[in-house]
Amino acid sequence: QITLKESGPTLVKPTQALTLTCTFSGFSLSTSGVGVGWVRQPPGKALEWLAVIYWDDDTRYSPSLKSRLTITKGTSRNQVVLTMSNMDPVDTATYYCTRIAATKSSDPFDVWGQGTMLTVSS
Amino acid sequence: EIVLTQSPATVSLSPGERVTLSCRASQSISNWLAWYQQKPGQAPRLLIYDASNRATGIPARFSGSGSGTDFTLTISSLEPEDFAVYYCQQRSDWYTFGQGTKLEIK
Numbered sequence: 001q002i003t004l005k006e007s008g009p010t011l012v013k014p015t016q017a018l019t020l021t022c023t024f025s026g027f028s029l030s031t032s033g034v035g036v037g038w039v040r041q042p043p044g045k046a047l048e049w050l051a052v053i054y055w056d057d058d059t060r061y062s063p064s065l066k067s068r069l070t071i072t073k074g075t076s077r078n079q080v081v082l083t084m085s086n087m088d089p090v091d092t093a094t095y096y097c098t099r100i101a102a103t104k105s106s107d108p109f110d111v112w113g114q115g116t117m118l119t120v121s122s
Numbered sequence: 123e124i125v126l127t128q129s130p131a132t133v134s135l136s137p138g139e140r141v142t143l144s145c146r147a148s149q150s151i152s153n154w155l156a157w158y159q160q161k162p163g164q165a166p167r168l169l170i171y172d173a174s175n176r177a178t179g180i181p182a183r184f185s186g187s188g189s190g191t192d193f194t195l196t197i198s199s200l201e202p203e204d205f206a207v208y209y210c211q212q213r214s215d216w217y218t219f220g221q222g223t224k225l226e227i228k
Contacts (some may be wrong), residue, residue, distance in 0.1 A: 037217075039166075047158075048168065049217040060216055063123065070222055096165055107213040108156040108171035115165050 002026035004097045004113035016074040022080040022097030035100035038082040087120045126220035134228040143223045145193040145210035157195045161206045
């Protein structure tokens, strides 16, 4: 069974940095064609892709947020870490971790974590 | 940046009816399109990948079609559990989602 779970703070202050951890099981990020990504969703709004890291350590970022994001593999082999700098209230959202099946043409996000709600407020 | 435009924004139907949701890309994306279903308070669930392939465990009443710039998701006979928000997603040099279509009970 493949699972992913997000962890991190529920509240950060404006200008602070955010660190989110995705802990997964049931697959390996060393397997060719696998990626782990982050997607967020502000309350009542649409999904927004943020970043992805692939099995070969290649990384991609949303162009609009690229300067603020860093995605890395964690010290544990089953973790991926996302950092976002200079947080703002507009970054208030539910943040999801997903597995990406890059062996398929459309790179579908085939398994999702439950999401973690983050509020940015002073 | 490739923009995905979904239509309609909201559709109201009754169980048993057929529905077709549209997703249009601002430029050709071959078959690089997936569809997701999201219910309130839940994470999205993958329904369709590569435009027309059902994901594991997805009922046969869900089907996807299209290529290039125009794509559709069809639910042949709506079940009560199908009322949700549906998103399309593409990948080119990065990933984008459409703005979603809300399927509500009439």
